[in-house]
Amino acid sequence: MSENKIPYKIYLSEDEMPKAWYNLRADMTNKPAPLLNPGTLRPMTREELDGVFCDELVKQELDDTTPYFEIPQEIRDFYKMYRPSPLVRAYCLEEKLQTPAKIYYKFEGNNTSGSHKLNSAIAQAYYAKKQGLKGVPTETGAGQWGTALSMACSYLGLDCKVYMVKCSYEQKPFRREVMRTYGASVTPSPSNTTAVGRKILAEHPDTTGSLGCAISEAVEVATSHPGYRYVLGSVLNQVLLHQSVIGLECKTALDKYGVKPDVIIGCAGGGSNLGGLIAPFMGEKLRGEADYRFIAVEPASCPSLTRGKYAYDFCDTGMVCPLAKMYTLGSGFIPSANHAGGLRYHGMSSTLSQLYADGYMEATSVEQTKVFEAAEYFARVEGILPAPESSHAIRVAIDEALKCKETGEEKTILFGLTGTGYFDLVAYQKFNDGAMTDYIPTDEDIAASLAQLPKVE
Numbered sequence: 001m002s003e004n005k006i007p008y009k010i011y012l013s014e015d016e017m018p019k020a021w022y023n024l025r026a027d028m029t030n031k032p033a034p035l036l037n038p039g040t041l042r043p044m045t046r047e048e049l050d051g052v053f054c055d056e057l058v059k060q061e062l063d064d065t066t067p068y069f070e071i072p073q074e075i076r077d078f079y080k081m082y083r084p085s086p087l088v089r090a091y092c093l094e095e096k097l098q099t100p101a102k103i104y105y106k107f108e109g110n111n112t113s114g115s116h117k118l119n120s121a122i123a124q125a126y127y128a129k130k131q132g133l134k135g136v137p138t139e140t141g142a143g144q145w146g147t148a149l150s151m152a153c154s155y156l157g158l159d160c161k162v163y164m165v166k167c168s169y170e171q172k173p174f175r176r177e178v179m180r181t182y183g184a185s186v187t188p189s190p191s192n193t194t195a196v197g198r199k200i201l202a203e204h205p206d207t208t209g210s211l212g213c214a215i216s217e218a219v220e221v222a223t224s225h226p227g228y229r230y231v232l233g234s235v236l237n238q239v240l241l242h243q244s245v246i247g248l249e250c251k252t253a254l255d256k257y258g259v260k261p262d263v264i265i266g267c268a269g270g271g272s273n274l275g276g277l278i279a280p281f282m283g284e285k286l287r288g289e290a291d292y293r294f295i296a297v298e299p300a301s302c303p304s305l306t307r308g309k310y311a312y313d314f315c316d317t318g319m320v321c322p323l324a325k326m327y328t329l330g331s332g333f334i335p336s337a338n339h340a341g342g343l344r345y346h347g348m349s350s351t352l353s354q355l356y357a358d359g360y361m362e363a364t365s366v367e368q369t370k371v372f373e374a375a376e377y378f379a380r381v382e383g384i385l386p387a388p389e390s391s392h393a394i395r396v397a398i399d400e401a402l403k404c405k406e407t408g409e410e411k412t413i414l415f416g417l418t419g420t421g422y423f424d425l426v427a428y429q430k431f432n433d434g435a436m437t438d439y440i441p442t443d444e445d446i447a448a449s450l451a452q453l454p455k456v457e
Ligand SMILES: *Cc1c(COP(=O)(O)O)cnc(C)c1O
Pocket: 114, 115, 116, 117, 144, 145, 233, 234, 235, 267, 268, 269, 270, 271, 272, 273, 274, 342, 343, 387, 389, 390, 418, 419, 420
């Protein structure tokens, strides 16, 4: 089909939507390193993980050989409420930039939670329900994951307990109320409802909390209450598996028009949207069928891939979770108050970490004022108010398109637009008032944090 026939939005019919998730690990020669038991430092067994996560999700977590997992019909029906998500040809942005590059973005913000996180929330809630569980405790930072999970739980009739980082609980009352509207209970973390929360509060009475701390509380609730299992919105292999629906839809839509991207760009917090977006394309690269450039974009204030170390580390502050081998800044690393809450995690998915270590993917970091400049530019040209997290990918997509303008290359760029920024208007206000700053950790800051890494051979 000729170039000028490509519509502004490429939709798929219900029949064309993915019927199975793709497990990228099946095509990796060097598999991601296994999770380790924090006590024994031995690989976590299925039985040990069964006490923390639902049985079916443990199977998905540990399986690095099965390429496809069928998406249960109930989940496919739920997906139909807000998927397929639009794949947009950014004609307006191309025109404004005067670039010969062709730009596409996959927009995941078209649901109430406002991000891609619902894709995995519904899957995790479904398997918990199927196992006959009562509910799922979790943590949330900025609130996107908690919102997505509360939507999934209310649909399936599960109890949803959200530990929300205290400063967000206070600063983002609207997200909190969306969660409560969907029936979730929301507790500011650290709280006195858990032993680990009470311990942290005794040591640091004025703390405003952190994601690592909220994870510790949610895991404690899961392991101490019968009928409850922990769920997590990013980082884990199972989450990347569910998010492959993003990349699979992109691939089907682009294949329909014979379009092959040269560069695929995504923001990277724990790595789930990027892992999902690139999955089928990376599979082709791993099997030697096609080549693509993949770029992970992270904030300069929390640069785990670009400045962290590839090592085993704790996933949480309380050190109760399994250890994962990943690019990390150290579990005690507290990033500065960056406005992209979803990108403030100290580590990175072990699957993406391995791919990066093996040279299959590039990574770059960008400063927050540059990110908001791109966000504002994009909002004015393409109409969508982007989430600060997503705007990291916009920044690099625009930079790549501007390079094409210099060289005259007609590259095809695909990027992930993970969500909307309606709950981030305090950050936009800072930017509009000219009061936004860029804090970049020093080498000494990072070295001090990395010195605390657990000793694992
Ligand atoms: C959570 C979040 C991210 C980052 O998480 P990943 O697991 O790295 O995808 C990015 N964008 C939005 C809108 C988010 O809510």
